[in-house]
Amino acid sequence: MAASGSNAGQPAKRRKKQQPANAITIGGRTISLEAYLDPTPKPAKITATPAEPAPAAQKPEDPAPTERREKTTTTSRPEKHGRRGGPAPARNTEDAGLLKTRRALPIWQHRSEIQAALRKPGNNVVVLAGETGSGKSTQVPQFLYQESWCRRQTVKLPGSRDELAVGGTIAITQPRRVAATTLAHRVSREAGTPLGRGKPDGLVGYSVRFDHQVPRGTKIKFLTEGTLLQELLRDPYLRQYSAIIVDEIHERSLDVDLLVGFLKQILTGDLSGRGGVPLKVIIMSATADVDAIRGFFKDLPAKDNEDEDTDHVQVLRIKGRQYPVEVVHEPRPVPDIQDALLKRIFKIHLEEPLPGDILAFLTGQEEIESAQKLIEEYATTTASNVPKIKVCPLYGQLSTAGQREAFLPVKTAFTRKIVLATNIAETSVTVPGVRYVVDCGKAKVKKYRPRLGMESLLASVISKSSALQRTGRAGREGPGKCFRLYTDSTFETFQDSDLPEILRNDVLGAVLTMKARGIQDVLAFPLMDTPGTESIEKALLHLHYLGALTDDGAITPAGETMARFPIPAPFGAVMLAAARPEFDCVMEAIDIISCITSGEDIFLQLQSEEAQEEVGELRREIQRREGDVMTYLTTMQRYTAENADRVGWCRQRRINARNMRQALNIRKQLRAMSLKEKLISETPPQDPQPFTPVDPERADVILKCFMRGFAMKTAMLAPDGSYATIQGKHAVAIHPASVLHGQKKEAIMFLEHVFTNKNYAKKVSAIRANWIVEAMESRY
DNA sequence: GAGCACTGC
Numbered sequence: 001m002a003a004s005g006s007n008a009g010q011p012a013k014r015r016k017k018q019q020p021a022n023a024i025t026i027g028g029r030t031i032s033l034e035a036y037l038d039p040t041p042k043p044a045k046i047t048a049t050p051a052e053p054a055p056a057a058q059k060p061e062d063p064a065p066t067e068r069r070e071k072t073t074t075t076s077r078p079e080k081h082g083r084r085g086g087p088a089p090a091r092n093t094e095d096a097g098l099l100k101t102r103r104a105l106p107i108w109q110h111r112s113e114i115q116a117a118l119r120k121p122g123n124n125v126v127v128l129a130g131e132t133g134s135g136k137s138t139q140v141p142q143f144l145y146q147e148s149w150c151r152r153q154t155v156k157l158p159g160s161r162d163e164l165a166v167g168g169t170i171a172i173t174q175p176r177r178v179a180a181t182t183l184a185h186r187v188s189r190e191a192g193t194p195l196g197r198g199k200p201d202g203l204v205g206y207s208v209r210f211d212h213q214v215p216r217g218t219k220i221k222f223l224t225e226g227t228l229l230q231e232l233l234r235d236p237y238l239r240q241y242s243a244i245i246v247d248e249i250h251e252r253s254l255d256v257d258l259l260v261g262f263l264k265q266i267l268t269g270d271l272s273g274r275g276g277v278p279l280k281v282i283i284m285s286a287t288a289d290v291d292a293i294r295g296f297f298k299d300l301p302a303k304d305n306e307d308e309d310t311d312h313v314q315v316l317r318i319k320g321r322q323y324p325v326e327v328v329h330e331p332r333p334v335p336d337i338q339d340a341l342l343k344r345i346f347k348i349h350l351e352e353p354l355p356g357d358i359l360a361f362l363t364g365q366e367e368i369e370s371a372q373k374l375i376e377e378y379a380t381t382t383a384s385n386v387p388k389i390k391v392c393p394l395y396g397q398l399s400t401a402g403q404r405e406a407f408l409p410v411k412t413a414f415t416r417k418i419v420l421a422t423n424i425a426e427t428s429v430t431v432p433g434v435r436y437v438v439d440c441g442k443a444k445v446k447k448y449r450p451r452l453g454m455e456s457l458l459a460s461v462i463s464k465s466s467a468l469q470r471t472g473r474a475g476r477e478g479p480g481k482c483f484r485l486y487t488d489s490t491f492e493t494f495q496d497s498d499l500p501e502i503l504r505n506d507v508l509g510a511v512l513t514m515k516a517r518g519i520q521d522v523l524a525f526p527l528m529d530t531p532g533t534e535s536i537e538k539a540l541l542h543l544h545y546l547g548a549l550t551d552d553g554a555i556t557p558a559g560e561t562m563a564r565f566p567i568p569a570p571f572g573a574v575m576l577a578a579a580r581p582e583f584d585c586v587m588e589a590i591d592i593i594s595c596i597t598s599g600e601d602i603f604l605q606l607q608s609e610e611a612q613e614e615v616g617e618l619r620r621e622i623q624r625r626e627g628d629v630m631t632y633l634t635t636m637q638r639y640t641a642e643n644a645d646r647v648g649w650c651r652q653r654r655i656n657a658r659n660m661r662q663a664l665n666i667r668k669q670l671r672a673m674s675l676k677e678k679l680i681s682e683t684p685p686q687d688p689q690p691f692t693p694v695d696p697e698r699a700d701v702i703l704k705c706f707m708r709g710f711a712m713k714t715a716m717l718a719p720d721g722s723y724a725t726i727q728g729k730h731a732v733a734i735h736p737a738s739v740l741h742g743q744k745k746e747a748i749m750f751l752e753h754v755f756t757n758k759n760y761a762k763k764v765s766a767i768r769a770n771w772i773v774e775a776m777e778s779r780y
Numbered sequence: 781g782a783g784c785a786c787t788g789c
Contacts, residue, residue, distance in 0.1 A: 176787060209789055226789040255788065366783065396785065422785055444785050457784060501787090509789095566789035597789095605783075669789095736782040756784070 098190050102142075105135030106319050111143050117314045118144065118243075118280050124267055125297045125313045128284045131320020136284050137179075137247050138187050141170050144282075145203070145219040150242040155275025166277040167242035169218060173225045175253045177208040184213070184222040191220070209566065210665050225255035229513060232262055233564065236517060237273035243280035250287040250465075251427070252500035257528055258510055260296065262517065264526045267300055287465060287497070290315055296528045323475035325437075329488040337440050338367070340485045342374055348436050348483065349416055354387055356435030356480075357417040359425060361470050363442050363459040368393045368420045375418060387416045394421035394431070397600065400658070406431055426469055430476065437474040437482040439467060441490070445498075446754075448506045450535040453712065453727050454753035455506075465497040500529050507531050508569050511539040512548055515555040516563030546573040546709065561677055566669065567597055570709035570751075575670075577708035579679035585702050586680050588694070590670045591636035592629055592702075596751065596763065598663035601737065602635065604654040618653045623739045626699045627765030629706055629751070631739050633694065636663065641691040703765050704775070707749060711775035714749045715761065723748060723761070726772060735760040747772060 102108065107130060117126045130136040144150060152168025174180040184206035188195040193202035195213055202215035206222040214221060223231075231238070238244065244263060249256055263281050271278060283293050297313045334340035341360060348358055362368050372391045379389040392406035406419045409432070419431050423443045442459045443466065449456060462470075467484065474480030484491065502510065510531075514522045522536060543549045546569060548559030555563075562572030571593045578589040595602055603619075606612045622638055624630035639660055642649045650657035674680045694702070707714075715723035715732050721744060723732050734741050734748065738761070747769045750761035 224788060226787090230789055251787090253787070364784070397783095424785070427786075446785070459785095564789095600784085733782095737784090742781065754784080757782080760782090 095192055102135070102139060102190060105139060106130075106133070106321060107135040107139045110316060110318055111139075113316060114140060114143055115147060117316065118282070119147065119149065123312060123314060124278055125281045125283070125300070127290045127293050127297075127313060127315045128282060128318060129286075129288050129290050129315065130284065130318035131286060131288075131322060133321035134318045136318060137172070137174075137183055138190065140282060140284065141172050141220040141245060142187065142191060144243060144280075145170055149278070149280065150219070152242075153275070153277055155277060157275055158272050164239070164275060166239045166275050169241050170220050170243045170245060171228060171238070171241045172220065172222050172245040172247055173228050173256070173259065174222060175225055175248050175251050175256065177211070177224055179248075180206050180208050180222040180224050181211065187220060187222075210669070225253060225259055229255055229259060229262075230566070232259075233516060236262075237266060238279060239274060241279065242277070243282060245282040245284060247284045248286065249283050249293060250285045250497075252498075252502075252528075254501040254505055254507075254510055257500060257502045258513055260293075260528065261514075261526050264297060264300075267297070268526075288317065289496075292528055296526070322472060323477070323479045325471050325475040325480045325482050327471055328481060328483045329491065330484065330486055333487055333490065334485055337442075337485055338371065341371060341438060341440060342378070344438050344483050344485065345375060345418060346378060348438070348481075349389065349418075350386065352436060352481070354414070354416060355433065357419065357431070357433040358436045358438060359419045359421060359431055359434040359473055360438040360440070361425065361443075362420055362422060362440055363444050364422060365393075365395050365397060368395060368422070371420055375420075387414050388412060390415050390417050392417060392419045394419050394425060394429075396422065396424050397605070399604075409433060423466075425473065426466065431473070433477065434473055435478060435480040437470055437480065439470045439482060439484045441467065441484060441486040441494075445504070447499075447504050448535075449755075450506070450532070450538045452730070453538075454755060454759070456755040458756070461494060463496060463498045464491065464494045467491060467494060502527065502531055503529055506539070507535050508539045508542055511536060512543055512559065512563050512569050515543070515549065515553075516560055520553070542712075543569065545712070546570060547576070548573070564677070565673060566666075567593055571597065572709075574706050574709040575674070575679060577705045579674075583701055583705040585698075585705055586674055587671075587684060588633055588702050589705060590667055590674065592632045592706075594663040594667040594670060595632040595636050595660075598666055599656070599659040602632075602656050602659045602663065603737070604656055605737070606654060615652070615654045622653070624699070625766070626696075626703060627740045627748075628738050628763045629703060629749075629765045630694065630699050633702070636667070637689075637691050637694075640664075640687045641689060643688040703749065703767055704771055706751075706765070707767065707771055707775035708778065710749050710751060711772060713751065713753055713761075714747060714767065714772050716747050716769060716772075717744055725753075730759060732759045732761045734764050735762045738762060738764045740764045740766060 114126065114128070117123060128136055128140065150167065150170065153166050154163050155166050156163055172183075174183065184204055185195055188202060188204035191203045193199070193204065193215070195202060195204065195206075195215070200215055201217050203217060204220045204222075205214035205218040206212070207214060207227050208224045209227065228244075246256060246260060246263070249260070260283070263279070266274075266279050267281065281297075283297075285293065294313045294315060300312050330340065341362070345358060345360060360371075362371060372393055375389065375391050390410050390412070394403060394406040406417075406421070407429075410417045417433065419425070419434070421431070425431055441462055443462050444457055444459050446455055446457045471482040474482045511522050514525055519525050522540070523530075523533065540549065540553060543559065544551070544553075546562070548556060548562050548569060550556055558573075558576050561576060562569050565572045565575060567575075574589055574593065575586065577583055578586045606615055622631060622634045624634055635655070639646060639649065646660070647657050650660055671680075671684050675683060712727050715725045718724045723734070724730065725732050732750075732753065734743070740748070743766075745766035747767045748761060749765050749767045751763035752761070754760050754762060
């Protein structure tokens with residue numbers, strides 16, 4: 001196991017470079033470059049650790065109606081925290097109402113149990129398994145912040161005479177921004193110090209990207225996992241916190257896996273970095289199976305007089321509140337999912353009473369659109385005594401207005417709403433009014449193939465946990481029914497849970513995060529699931545190429561800068577290259593990177609021919625012959641030059657206005673960081689700046705600069721007119737969404753590489769073949 | 781000339 005927080009105890013193995021020319025030694029490991037540049041297609045070796053299925057929860061849990069109506073007007077100062085235990089006293093009748101609601105939550109029964117579990121010295125990890133509606137996210141931090149171990153302490157660090165404050169705040173992490181902010185608002189009301197303008201003091205705060213509200217006296221702070229990971233860069237011992245509550249661990253985001261790894265390192269360390277003040281860790285999961293979590297934390301060293309055998313991880317289970325859902329399987333496998341889906345929906349519609357909307361889970365936009373058409377056709381044929389049908393598609397790429405329909409009650413009487421959704425409705429949003437769920441048993445999943453350096457996005461079988469989650473969607477407002485379009489024995493063949501993200505994603509960013517926090521040997525870093533050695537080696541090599549690691553695998557100053565930037569590492573490398581005098585294009589790089597990292601593609605799909613015609617001309621004004629990267633630049637430049645009606649400007653061109661606003665936020669953040677990191681020397685001019693097109697020579701410079709991050713994502717035109725990738729010589733096609741679709745260029749660089757129906761290059765730019773060699777050879 | 785789940789710094 002790795003040593004304390006910074007791994008400082010482990011001397012880096014420094015070897016003389018004696019490897020063959022086609023190999024490189026990183027972090028004491030010799031890695032063959034052949035495997036990197038010329039991958040041989042072998043099946044990827046990835047194993048999952050199965051966990052027991054259980055319904056997963058949704059965040060934020062819906063407040064009870066009474067609670068939702070509550071308007072707390074109290075603005076009392078945070079009270080002194082000398083008392084132990086009990087909740088903040090009710091200050092008026094509204095507070096009394098809130099308290100009553102809180103007391104009715106299932107978690108309330110476990111209040112003293114939770115407090116006692118954490119009071120025990122040496123018992124620093126508690127796992128809470130609580131179902132949806134148990135109230136754990138809102139109540140647990142409130143149970144704990146007045147505990148004596150939660151007081152801020154003044155300590156002296158070993159070897160230092162300076163006094164330092166440690167602890168005093170509880171952090172609670174969430175995978176998503178909305179969850180963190182809405183929970184903070186609710187808990188702040190319950191605590192009697194609601195968040196808001198002109199309220200400098202309060203017990204509860206939150207911190208998410210672009211939005212921080214941390215009042216003076218904050219004792220409970222909600223954060224996204226990513227934000228806490230950034231804090232960990234500046235404060236490896238998390239000194240401001242007495243406890244970290246990790247919520248929604250069952251979702252197993254990449255960030256949460258890294259986070260618990262760092263927490264375990266702090267717990268296993270000698271606490272000298274915290275002046276001896278222990279850190280309490282509370283792990284909360286919505287699934288009943290917590291063996292993996294318990295196993296992960298189990299081997300903490302025994303403290304004080306305790307036996308070696310003592311289990312330091314206490315597990316508490318809390319019942320939730322969910323209505324019963326009857327599950328109906330198909331008696332035998334269905335030959336045609338689409339057909340079975342339609343039949344099932346019609347059957348529900350004819351046999352089940354109103355009110356009760358139907359939520360059907362499908363795999364993608366295409367399936368949803370075709371099902372919608374067929375259901376609407378059917379609806380015209382039903383008798384007049386049969387309820388009418390309103391079909392609402394629901395998927396990520398759908399416009400906000402289109403999505404809204406699915407959440408509103410139907411306006412017409414005697415009508416049933418049928419929502420056809422992707423797994424957007426599984427965790428991200430809750431559709432009200434649903435009593436019947438239809439589950440096709442599949443979902444599209446993105447998976448990284450380290451050997452090929454590309455991703456695949458294919459429909460595959462869901463997990464038991466996912467199926468249960470879908471089932472649960474029928475029981476949120478009353479007893480419901482869930483119809484599965486597969487047999488119960490098929491269900492039994494499902495994996496218990498989905499592959500955690502860390503086994504599905506490129507671990508480039510994760511490895512950089514570890515290296516930036518002083519982890520020498522990333523293979524020894526404690527993780528609940530460890531990615532294959534090949535994935536990690538690939539990431540090390542990639543980081544080495546990007547200039548983030550030395551030949552010995554130590555992080556470089558450039559790598560540290562990349563880790564601080566809130567963008568993927570290859571873009572960080574582009575930023576650093578852009579600051580070099582031969583490129584000198586930081587501002588342009590920021591504009592492009594902001595557009596790309598602001599969400600899904602800012603260019604909305606043009607579906608109908610009329611739309612193509614209508615928007616085509618205006619789109620052509622921003623398109624560049626050099627390809628997508630330069631098109632993003634022009635888009636941002638034209639957008640910021642437009643000062644009157646930016647939303648209208650976006651609408652005319654079918655550009656996602658929300659993402660453009662987000663891109664502006666990112667641009668602002670990257671500009672400020674570039675100034676701080678000295679990538680630029682002076683404050684950039686204010687918007688709006690007049691638009692002047694970038695000349696072709698300058699465009700070449702910008703594209704060459706992007707090659708410093710993406711040299712391995714290039715392809716050459718073959719004699720037969722197809723493109724062959726430099727890495728692996730695979731055929732790749734330019735995606736239809738690219739401005740270069742259908743064009744033949746000498747060579748291309750692409751920022752994304754995804755296999756769907758075939759191998760696609762996305763975000764494509766035309767380059768010169770000799771640039772590839774140039775970029776491959778260049779090292780900083 | 782094809783079509784893509786979600787999230788985060």
